[in-house]
Amino acid sequence: MSQESSQRRPAAGPHRVVVIVDQNSNPFELGCATEVFGLRRPELGRELYDFRLCSPEPTTLMRDGFFTLGGVADLAAADTADTLIVPNRPDTEVPRRPAVLDAVRRAHARGARLVGFCSGAFTLAEAGVLDGRRATAHWQWADAFRARFPTVRLAEDVLFVDDGDILTAAGSAAALDLGLHLVRRDHGAEIANAVSRRLVFAAHRDGGQRQFIQRPVPDTPDESLAPVLAWTEERLHLPLTVADLAARARVSPATLHRRFRAQLGTTPLAWLNRERLSLACRLIERGEARMEVVARRSGLGTAANLRILMRRETGLAPSAYRRRFGPGPR
Structure with a gap:
């Protein structure tokens, strides 16, 4: 040969x-x-x-x-x-x-x-x-x-x-x-x-996040976002807003915004949208073909909003994403 x-x-x-x-x-x-x-x-x-x-x-x-x-x-x-x-x-x-x-x-x-x-x-x-x-x-x-x-x-x-x-x-x-x-x-x-x-690594950090995030020594005992992130991830299907996340964290929306920037290099709304889109992708991959159901269960509201976010983040329409990553032969 x-x-x-x-x-x-x-x-x-x-x-x-x-x-x-x-x-x-x-x-x-x-x-x-x-x-x-x-x-x-x-x-x-x-x-x-x-x-x-x-x-x-x-x-x-x-x-x-x-x-x-x-x-x-x-x-x-x-x-x-x-x-x-x-x-x-x-x-x-x-x-x-x-x-x-x-x-x-x-x-x-x-x-x-x-x-x-x-x-x-x-x-x-x-x-x-x-x-x-x-x-x-x-x-x-x-x-x-x-x-x-x-x-x-x-x-x-x-x-x-x-x-x-x-x-x-x-x-x-x-x-x-x-x-x-x-x-x-x-x-x-x-x-x-x-x-x-x-x-044991974060599933998705957006490519546009900053390389270097300044993290000064906190002047409060614990400003970790982990509790509010975990709480939110269990409720993505609900119509949560940034104000709801701030209330859960017992801080003002402005303070929550600063903590997201310092700890995650993004904004609360951008993080929330990415988590909801990730959930929508998983639902499609598991076989859910009704886009209005995917949008509702992922908290994105409408099929139109789902299409806009999916095209922006993945470059694919929901139907194309389903053909590529959905269950069954590819």
Whole structure:
């Protein structure tokens, strides 16, 4: 069998995610990719992804010489990826290997989805695939990135950017946020929630949230939003307002707004709408076909409001979401 035919992915196989690991790559983001895309999940009854690592060399020295990675595929595996996660590393001023950049360009040319975690945006920009596109990177490298790649539309204060076939995350925990976002895009909210529960990680932090949230030492014993969040999540079907949440928390709406901004990086209304939409998605995935029922049970009120929010947040109409993620053959 030829090398080309041995690398060809079976047409009926699961979506293949390939991570390129290069010298001085960060172990944390590699671990995030492995946790989200690489673990088998028998509790879900199906395999979500075909996951593999590849590298330009037989052994790769990871960041700061912490350890050496070996026994992974060679760089040719990148040519079989449906989603290619590119290398990221702290030495952003050092050019990436031409072989790695060529692999990224080939993947982009054939329509593969490209993902950069943290400084991975530098790899994508060096490959020339981000020109004129939106992207993000870790806030500490924003000035350097903008100086080197002025044609890229850098969003420096968000967790991640979904620009269709190219997605970038700000780094560290934001890699998990983007990974779960991709699971949600590929398999729906129900599966993404199951993966997040196994990770013991928040199921959904919106990509537009700020990278860095200032958290001064509180001058009161406990200002945690956890009790009011839990209370609200059990009552999403009710016509709750921000004023109702504030009353439950025994604070003014203005104080509640400040606490949401400080602790979650969003507003009470935006959080409430996202939770209701997530519930609506789960109802559709479980088989509820009547959109007026979905809207009422999720607290979104009307089917028209459901359609508006679902199109804005998922890019799909409720009927298209049901065809893609609903029960039965897909």
